[in-house]
Amino acid sequence: MKQFINVLLLFLATNLTAQNNIEGVVFDSQTNESIAYANIFIPQLEKGTTTNDDGEFIIKNLPSGNYKILISYIGFETFSKTVNIPLKENLQIALIPSFIEMKEVIISTPFHKLQSENVMKVEQRKISDLKAKGAINLAEGITNIPGVAGVSTGISISKPVIRGLSSNRVLVYTQGIRLENQQFGDEHGLGINDAGIESVEVIKGPASLLYGSDALGGVLYINPERFALENENETNVNLQYFSNTEGLSTNVGYKTSGEQFKFLIRGSFAEHADYNTDSYRVTNTRFNEKDLKAALGYQSLQFKTELRYNLNASKLGIPEEIGVQNLNKSPLLPYQSIHNHIFSSKSKFYFEDSSLDVDLGFTYNDRKEFEEHHHHHGEHHEEEAHEEEEVLDPALQMKLKTFNYDIKYHLPVLGKFETIVGVQGMHQVNSNYGEEQLIPNATTNDFGVLATSHIHFEKADIQLGARFDTRSLKVVGGLEKDFTSFNGALGIKTNLANNLVARLNLATGFRAPNLAELTSYGSHEGTNRFEIGNENLLNEQNFQTDLAIEYKTDHLEIFANGFYNVINDYIYLSPNGEIINDNPVYLYLQEDATLYGGEVGIHIHPHPLDWLHFESSFETVTGNRSNNEFLPLIPANKFKNTLRAEFHLESVKKGFAFVSLNTTLKQNNISDFETNTSGYNLLSAGFGGELKLFKNSLHLQVTGNNLTNKKYINHLSRLKSDGIYDIGRNISVSVSYTL
Known part of the structure; x- marks a missing residue:
């Protein structure tokens, strides 16, 4: 040694x-x-x-x-x-x-290039831009990205849907490591607060080459707040008010950097009452959230590293029916209490003409759910807030501990070739402590090895790679399963003509069945189903073709992205007509499936009115099983239209104003246990800018969403089956002051 x-x-x-x-x-x-x-x-x-x-x-x-x-x-x-x-x-x-927006480096792909240089199409949005549109939280904000939707339970619980795929088919990365917080559950949200987040990137399509299992449908990559520039420091305070829920979100951050050491810390708090639909408040959609993010960095000539920690503690009401109408902000029964700890270490070693990345992570997710019959002090009155949480025992408590590693070696550049080889893996333990059990105690181990190259030619760029993965799953006192998969990807980017770029990507992906799909047997209270797993399930394996074409001049952008995704052994839930414990029985089944669609859009900023921008896009997804029946939870087709003005005055810098009309069409392409959803139009508008106050920057913005107070139901709302409307008119006011 x-x-x-x-x-x-x-x-x-x-x-x-x-x-x-x-x-x-x-x-x-x-x-x-x-x-x-x-x-x-x-x-x-x-x-x-x-x-x-x-x-x-x-x-x-x-x-x-x-x-x-x-x-x-x-x-x-x-x-x-x-x-x-x-x-x-x-x-x-x-x-x-x-007058096109400034572009940032894409972090979610291994060669860290601008999107204009990237072979793979990746959508990137700054958190500040998403918040400028009035998003209540991160999960709502990302639904403004073309091709991205959300399966929601009220306003506090939402999970990303990328081109019709969600849950364990979409992998979430934060702080450079994979987020593990029981994503299998329909009512299990992201668990990430937008405070201390720099930007979000979305890979739409199989990314198993880069990330392994669960990236079959795509990746949501969340980039944390950057450190301050060398020998600088910064303090800022952010406050946002939401009229609909009388909600308040606030955070305070400080960061400083020397020549070698860097440090930042940010704390935030948010609370909301039940949201209003104009006709009624949706009982128990109230929630509160506390979040702490801290980071320490060190950099020398040969080595740099950063350690990050995130604690997110949230208390989320689970709506069941329309009942008490008030503005209290402490959730009623039933509710979730979730503590999510994320530790990450990102290190880079520099050699003469190569480098080594070593990323390590540990997540600890403690999820509790409380129900009426677990209250020990007499009958529960729904108007009462639960100020003494110690009188309750959780009906459900799951602790998920996950260690993962990602090691990549950037080989010396050989002529036109940039090459990366690496290994990735995960060790995960799930434990139950409550009276109920959704998934059993189990241990999961993943290991994967990959190689990928970016080849630069005069008129084209090519990216290709291959990967092998294995997953072993052991249920305590029972099932043992092993899954393996080999995947590859090939992409090319080329200029078809002046200002006309085409990207063609062919990729395979896979997803091993999760614990719920393999082992469930019992009532899932959050979804009102009795679910029965299937231990004979196979890997989902897909092959997707993506074609992206982009035309760009100084004053015009046009894009068209199309995809065709074939998934073998697609896993889905289907009712069998039986009833157990007053809940309908759902079985996990497999069948081949196909999804296809895409996004098209245009961005005009006419000369000489370069300050004026018109953006319009359309997105569509269709999902079918092999018997030509439709897949469930496919978002409806959407049009998004925005007129935006940017201005710089002597007293107002980075000024903007916008008006948007988002049109969601009817969703009639439904599975056999869904119902049709009507279409609707939502009108939004906002303005903002940067002012100087005591020689420091003050950012102010006002945004109004659903200004006509339209009553509507999103097809992906889990409250749809009860006929409960989505949120009505909401005016948000945001103030940010930097010292």
């Missing part, structure tokens, strides 16, 4: 890199005028700065090697270039004026 350590230290010592600086100047390509306060960022090193009044910048203490540098400024195209450090001469960077 000692000899091994000596050899490793010798290897590292011979590959250590020298200390370097890069300097340059940024200017307007049309006027040759310098650009002050442009953002300079090296994403692989997470180091950056801004230009001074003369457009000059310098970044010190950089290791040798090839790194991408990004330069961005409002009103200009984001500049991207791979540079070899040490530089032979200073950089002279000319930014091209553009």
Whole structure:
């Protein structure tokens, strides 16, 4: 062992890199005028700065090697270039004026490129943009992304649906590790607060090559808040009020960075009363949430690491019927009490012409559900809030502990080839402590090995890769199952003509059956079903074809994304006509299925009215079983239209105003245990901007959603079967102050 350590230290010592600086100047390509306060960022090193009044910048203490540098400024195209450090001469960077939004590096794909350079189509949205549209929480905000919807239980519980697939078919990553919090349940939400989140990325389609099982339908990748730039610190306070629920969401954060050490911390609190539909308040949709995020980073020439921790504690009412009408914010019975702990470690080792990523994570999800008959102090009165939680025993309590690892080695670049090899794995233990049991005590182990390459040609880029996975599942005192799968992906990006880019991706994906599908036998109170599992279920295996075409000029963008997804052995629930414990019996069955559809859209910002933007999109998904019957929980077709203005005044910076009309069509393509859903139109509008207050930045925005107070029901609402409307008119006011 000692000899091994000596050899490793010798290897590292011979590959250590020298200390370097890069300097340059940024200017307007049309006027040759310098650009002050442009953002300079090296994403692989997470180091950056801004230009001074003369457009000059310098970044010190950089290791040798090839790194991408990004330069961005409002009103200009984001500049991207791979540079070899040490530089032979200073950089002279000319930014091209553009009224298209600045682009960020895509983190969810392994080669960390701008979307314009990416072979795979990935949607990215900043949290600030989603909140500007009045979203109450993160789960609601992501439904504004084309191709993304949500299965919801009121406003507090929602889970992502990507092109008709959800639950364990959509993998969620946060802090660089996979989120594990009993995603199998229809009424189990994300459990992530949007405070301390930088942006969200969505991979629409199988991503098993990169992430393994459960990424069959896509990936929701949540990027945490960045550290402050070197030798800078920042404090900000954010407050948001929601009229419909008389809800309040607030968070306070502080971050500071030196030359080597970085630190940030952010705490938040939110609470909401039952939401209003104009006709009634939906009883027990109230909830409250506390969230803490902290991070510590260290960076030297050869190594950088960051440790992050997130504690999310939420208390969520589970609505059953329309009853008490008040504005209390403490949930009634039944309700969920959830504590979610996420620990992550992301480290990177730099060698002369290669690098090694080591990401480790541990999540601890403690989920409790409380019901009426578990109250020990007499009869429960529904008007009472549960201030003394100790008088209750949970009817259901599950503790899920998950350790996962992701190790990737970036090989030296060989000509046109960038290559990554790696291993990923997970060890997971589920334990029950309540009187009821949805899924048994069990242990799951995953292991996967992968290799992927990005090949650069003059007129095209190709990305390809392969992966092998194995999963073993052991139920305490019972079932033992093993699943394996081999998957691959091939993609090409090319310019068909000037300003016309095409991306074609072919990929396979898989999903091993989860514990609920294999072992369930009992009433699932949250869904009012008696579910019976099937231990003979096989892997779901799919093959998807994606074609994305994008036309882009200075004042016009047009995109069209189409997909065709064939899933073998698709797992679904189906009623068998029996009744047990007053609940209908549902069985887990398998049948081949097909999903197809896509998104098209246009973005116009006409000259000379470059401040004016018109965006319109349409999205559609159809899902069929092999017998031509429709799959359940397929979102209805949607049109989204937005007219947006951006302005900069002497007293108001980054000003904006918008009006949106979202049209959801009828959903008549339903499974045999669903009902039709009517179409509806929702009108929204908002405005905001940045002001100076005591020489610091104050961001103010006001947004109104469902301004006509339309009564409607989303097809993916779990309250639909009871005829309960979705949320009515809601006005939100948001204030953010930065010191």
